Amino acid sequence: MTLLIMMKEIPPHLPCIFLQNFKELELKKLICTHYSGIVDLFNQGAKGYVFTKDGFSELKDYPKNYTGSFDAPLSLKILTEETDIVCTNPPFSRAIDYWKVTIGSGKKFLIISNISNVITKSFIPFFYENKVWAGYNRIDYFLNPKKELVEAAGHWYTNITIKNRPKYKQLKIVLLKDIPAKYKKYDDSKILLVDNCYIPDDYTETFAVSARPILNGLLEKEYKLIEDKEYYPYINGKKHFARVLVQKV
Secondary structure (H helix, E strand, C coil), X not given: CEXXXXXXXCCCXXXXXXXXXXXXXXXXXXXXXECCCCCCHHHCCCCCEEEEEECCXXXXXXXXXXXXXXXXXXXXXXXHHHCCEEEECCCHHHHHHHHXXXXXXXXXEEEEEEHHHHHCCXXXXXXXXXXXXXXXXXXXXXECCCCCEEEEEEEEEECXXXXXXXXXXXXXXXCHHHCCHHHEEECCCCCEEECCCEEECCCCCCEEECHHHHHCCHHHCCEEECCCCCECCEECXXXXXXXXXXEEC
């Protein structure tokens, strides 16, 4: 298979992981695109380029006027014509544009994006249509260009099947009566709200959850989103944080 890594703020050790494990991962080709810009990220140069490892051959090419952006014509050509799997950390400011391009390509992907995407209106339709789901784990920290450890609010997202998801154990799927009172309440529309990853196993009506249960794999446990938009509960007339509406299948 051919793996595409699109680098903007991905440090060079990530491509190195694939280079070092090229044979073990049974890769046929590794293509890394590098974003051009004023800042020289991770001492990789400020000019857009394409690095390709094809078998034993390695080549770094600097196409004329190539920016390295995911929507540059060359990047799109590589995505559609050469790639089997994409792995990248797109700029959060253009994440929705990137998701549309990548998911629309029909390729397998591993994307780092914000933990709140699962309850954000621009992204929820992808989860609702089962075109993407939470990846294996979240991203708590990353190295910035100065090699400083910085806190992150990121998570992996993918359309690759996950086996033995470790975070299933964080879901507390129990009878409604066994959920502590402080973690369940009804809003002004009589919608049940549950918190702290508690999930009512015997409740057949619609209820609202925060991002965390979705990131922990709730949609793989016989529950589904019932709307392709976020839900804002009102309690005593006061608007609360966004959630999504789910129901047991």
